[in-house]
Amino acid sequence: MLGEKKLFAFQGRTFKLYAPEDLGKKWFVEWYDAGKRQRKYGNINSETSYKGRLVLAEQFAQSLANELTPVKTVDQCQVEDHIQGMAAHCRASTITNVVGIANQLFTWLNGRQLDRVAMEEFFAHVGATRHTTTYNVYRQWLSKICDAIDRPNLFINIEPVKTIKTPARFFQAHQVARLRDEISACDPQLWLYIQFVFYCFIRPSRELPPLKAGDIMLQDREIIIRGAHSKNKKTQYVAIPDSFMPALSFVYDLGPNEYIFPGCHDPRKPIGRNTMSQRHRDILRRLKFGSDYCLYSWKHTGAVMAIKAGIGVKQLQIQLRHHSLDETDKYLRQMGVRDVGNLRSDFPGI
Numbered sequence: 354m355l356g357e358k359k360l361f362a363f364q365g366r367t368f369k370l371y372a373p374e375d376l377g378k379k380w381f382v383e384w385y386d387a388g389k390r391q392r393k394y395g396n397i398n399s400e401t402s403y404k405g406r407l408v409l410a411e412q413f414a415q416s417l418a419n420e421l422t423p424v425k426t427v428d429q430c431q432v433e434d435h436i437q438g439m440a441a442h443c444r445a446s447t448i449t450n451v452v453g454i455a456n457q458l459f460t461w462l463n464g465r466q467l468d469r470v471a472m473e474e475f476f477a478h479v480g481a482t483r484h485t486t487t488y489n490v491y492r493q494w495l496s497k498i499c500d501a502i503d504r505p506n507l508f509i510n511i512e513p514v515k516t517i518k519t520p521a522r523f524f525q526a527h528q529v530a531r532l533r534d535e536i537s538a539c540d541p542q543l544w545l546y547i548q549f550v551f552y553c554f555i556r557p558s559r560e561l562p563p564l565k566a567g568d569i570m571l572q573d574r575e576i577i578i579r580g581a582h583s584k585n586k587k588t589q590y591v592a593i594p595d596s597f598m599p600a601l602s603f604v605y606d607l608g609p610n611e612y613i614f615p616g617c618h619d620p621r622k623p624i625g626r627n628t629m630s631q632r633h634r635d636i637l638r639r640l641k642f643g644s645d646y647c648l649y650s651w652k653h654t655g656a657v658m659a660i661k662a663g664i665g666v667k668q669l670q671i672q673l674r675h676h677s678l679d680e681t682d683k684y685l686r687q688m689g690v691r692d693v694g695n696l697r698s699d700f701p702g703i
Contacts, residue, residue: 361411363418370410372403380406382414386421393417428467429459431502446559451494458495472507485516521688522645523653536636543636545600546614546629550648551655552597554673556584557648558630562623567609569593569601578674589674657690 395413580588616622
């Protein structure tokens with residue numbers, strides 16, 4: 354029923370209260386801990402009035418927050434203060450990632466002193482449980498922070514590891530057809546989202562949610578990617594291919610400040626960064642695609658299909674917004690794409 358769930362926020366944690374008007378049903382508080390949903394009833398149901406239960410529920414959520422929030426060490430406070438200072442010159446998404454890395458460290462330490470041995474043991478744990486790329490990202494950020502708080506000795510024996518590149522996965526033609534039929538039928542909005550990624554190589558989590566109708570210039574057949582959202586912080590343009598134009602006719606009816614993908618609950622805000630990724634992931638899981646496929650795979654698929662259709666690497670570089678042909682070449686080779694079509698047919702005999 355609508356209105357049965359209410360939220361409390363304490364100590365940086367969000368607690369969801371299940372509060373049905375039917376007081377014959379038990380109330381309880383839910384929250385997530387390390388990705389797992391937790392539930393407790395406490396003494397909430399000892400009260401017989403709705404308002405009384407709300408008071409007890411808020412008190413219970415506050416006590417849970419105090420119980421679940423460990424006392425911060427001096428090291429943790431120093432690190433968090435430095436990260437807070439970074440916010441003035443770093444993207445919000447970067448700060449979120451760095452906060453997550455720091456939380457991983459201090460959760461693992463569980464109150465232990467942060468010294469060289471502890472840091473080495475933490476990175477041994479990271480090396481055993483995470484991808485090599487993740488290991489190096491953790492090392493990059495934590496070493497920068499330790500230098501900034503005058504603790505460079507913590508990284509004396511911790512070196513970067515050789516990264517094992519995982520080839521980017523793209524969908525083959527028969528998989529594209531299967532996914533197109535499935536997604537366009539059950540989730541047309543997601544299929545439109547995919548087409549922006551496939552045709553225009555717009556990054557699905559960072560660049561596409563904030564896209565507005567005014568950014569799509571149908572007469573010039575271009576889309577502007579604002580520097581505030583792009584990876585390289587530059588405002589750039591991508592072309593709208595002929596094949597994609599019919600799907601964009603609805604833009605004529607939108608105001609320039611309307612989001613192409615508005616929020617589910619508030620159209621004045623963009624859709625959540627991970628909303629479409631999750632919907633796409635659910636479909637891939639149902640169709641038994643492996644975990645190495647994702648929404649970003651449509652960008653790789655568009656690049657591969659463009660090359661196979663005869664589009665030049667230079668044109669592709671511009672559409673991908675790569676800074677050089679070498680970057681585009683490296684990107685294609687990562688997916689096993691080589692420009693050998695003419696070589697196979699035209700190589701002279703001896």
